[in-house]
Amino acid sequence: MSTWSALSFQNASSPLMEQLIFFHNHALTILVLVLSVVTFNMVKTILAGNMNKSLLESQSLELFWTVVPAIILLFIGFPSIRLLYLLDEVYYPSITLKTVGHQWYWSYEYSDFSNNVEFDSFMVPSNELSSHQFRLLDVDNRTVLPFNTQVRNLISSADVIHSWTIPSMGVKADAVPGRLNQVSFNINTPGVFYGQCSEICGANHSFMPIVIESTYIKFFKKWIQMFNYIEWPIKVMIF
Structure with a gap:
């Protein structure tokens, strides 16, 4: 059971909960990586003082922030869909x-x-x-x-x-x-x-x-x- 000091899920007592915890850790890892990369680049740009105010367009940059988020969503979406099907799977009950x-x-x-x-x-x-x-x-x-x-x-x-x-x-x-x-x-x-x-x-x-x-x-x-x-x-x- 949970306590005041618990900051995460309770220990899993079923295979489904184990899968839910695995997916939570997987998604959280991706979110932390994205946040770290974005924060690093923002801080580096601000501290370096080399913000390019004359930048009007960049096809390579547009391509980057379109393709990379799509790939990240695939890495989150496929495990999520798999887990949804597992949760709704009907097994022969004893x-x-x-x-x-x-x-x-x-x-x-x-x-x-x-x-x-x-x-x-x-x-x-x-x-x-x-x-x-x-x-x-x-x-x-x-x-x-x-x-x-x-x-x-x-x-x-x-x-x-x-x-x-x-x-x-x-x-x-x-x-x-x-x-x-x-x-x-x-x-x-x-x-x-x-x-x-x-x-x-x-x-x-x-x-x-x-x-x-x-x-x-x-x-x-x-x-x-x-x-x-x-x-x-x-x-x-x-x-």
Whole structure:
């Protein structure tokens, strides 16, 4: 999770977020190089005092500042388009999670099982927090998912527009009443990952956090069995 001293992204917990961080670093490197070259030439020209006020036209200069920016945009544009396609790619899911936003909590449903597993997830009030819990981020019922498994999340809302967001996974999707949004992600490490509603949805918008607990398959199966489910009908892909 983020801290006051963090100046960059959270550590990636999914392949998609890793790609987003790589693209951010790639684009930032190009921007720093362009800024450095332009600043150097401007300072050098001003300090040298050799500004050519009689320069009216230069075809070579026009060609330079037309072609070079176009090439730079290609180096930024192609990786960006590739990443956009990766983010929207639909994979065969091993588990489907249904998420519904409410004012002001989230409800979840695992519909792949004979007896649907569903529950509500409310923020833990500050006066009920344990010593190991985070204020305004922890919930009473965490969403448990196995890692190294392709997850499809179907997102909607029961009242107003919300936004289901997990920054460390690179996942953000609006929950719109009457519509169904779909995001696909693969958590590549066990752990606990925090998110919050990212769409202003009312007075308690800041009090509907999201907590994903990524765990091993065997622990996930035990957690599912808590809901009186015995068999395991899904083929889970372990990479």
